[in-house]
Amino acid sequence: MRFGYTLMTEQAGPKALVRYAAAAERAGFDFEVSSDHFSPWLAEQGHAPYAWSVLGAVAQCTERVELMTYVTCPIMRYHPAVVAQKASTMQLLSDGRFTLGLGAGENLNEHVVGRGWPAVNVRHEMLEEALHIIGGLFDGGYFSYAGEHFRVDSAKLWDLPGQRTPIAVAVSGAQSVTRFAPLADAMVAVEPKASLCREWDKAGGGAGDRKIGQLPVSWDRDSAAASRRAHEQFRWFGGGWKVNAELPGPSGFAGATQFVTESDVSQSIPCGPEVGPILKSLREFADAGFTDVALVQIGGEHQDGFLEFAEAELLPALRQEWGN
Template structure:
């Protein structure tokens, strides 16, 4: 299993993210993923730069690592034809290292355009149409499209990369797997769910790429690391079916007001030790994931974490 690093736009500004990207490559991570948000989850995180500008800069300071959006919603804030253009450009800049990760989005980020937030079945319909449009544009030539949710009039990607951009799609259950596994190259999920992996493999085969994500709060003082995880990541406890619906940081603060530091620490490895992290990584490996991106909680703690990853964590995980 390949181990990646998360460039979490909700907890660091654009210049810091670019520095973290270069440092993570030097530390030995295999790939890097980047969130694409208009809002942080909580006020305490305090950031939300434009991911695509940051990705362009990241391509200039890295040479080896694969890059990926984790994930972009191509249905409301962005029209799918524009997402295809952005993805093709990043693929060109990166020399073929980019995967376009897509998902049906969260109210948190999409409400800003003032169109309201559709129910999940409609969001899946919209994502399906968006993937059709993006795939047709990646095929080359002019594209016209008339669907239930989108129209495209004579669009064309004029800078089409030599290496086609792979598509990854975030899924959370059998319904989304059945909808998107036939039209994507890679699965994205945030829980070590073996059933999801098996369902995806029915369509893609056992060698298909399946990318997970694991938040950790590394630090030499376990209590401080636990408090930091609670302060910045307690929103995670709601689960994606809830998290997709809440429209703002105040809502996430209210929804997580009864989540305690101990509750968070039960689900997120906290402190200086490799063993709890390795155990959590093994759960994804055993479920069938091929790739796992780590999230170090706390934007100001990235440099020390990357030193730890290079010297201790990554060698230990590769032994496992």
């Protein structure tokens, strides 16, 4: 497996994220992913800078790590033609290190443009059209499109990288896998389900495609403090994406998780100073067939300590376990 670091825009401001990105590269991470949110999940997280500006800066302060959106929704807040332009620009700025991660989005971020929130089947239709538009623009030349949800009139990417930007798509079940595997270069999922990897390969993705997961951790020398922080800022994570995609704002997530206990969270998220629990959780992704996992350190002000821990202890242990 390859190991990544998450630039979580919901829990840190833009300058801090850029600084963490440079430090994560120095620590030895293979790639870095960025969330793309208009709002944090919970008010306690407290941030939501514009991910694409952050990524542009990160492309200039790093040299080696691959970069990726994890993930951008190209169906409401952004028109897919504009997403294609942003991705091509990022590929040029990063000298070919960028992967465009896409998904069907969450009400939390997309309702802000005042168009309501479509049913999941409609969102999947929209994402499929968006993938055709983005792919068509990546092909070069003038491109037009007339679909049920989107139109494109004679658009062209004038700054198109020589290396085609890979596209990864977030999936959560058989329906999304079957629909999107033939249209993408890599799979994104946050649960270590072997069925997703098998179905992706069967649906046309191919056994050689990257399967990119994500694992939240709450590192702290004080295990009790790590557990408290995980509950405060990440109790929304256990709701599952069918729930998380529908709630409209932080107050909704606060209400939906009011009865989630600290023990509930710490049982599903590695908390504390030890490598072992993180290794155990990553092994679930490896056994399921994932090729890459991006770690999320919970707590914006706790990144520096985590990155020191990652460089000194965590990443060497992971390299030894997986031999890379």
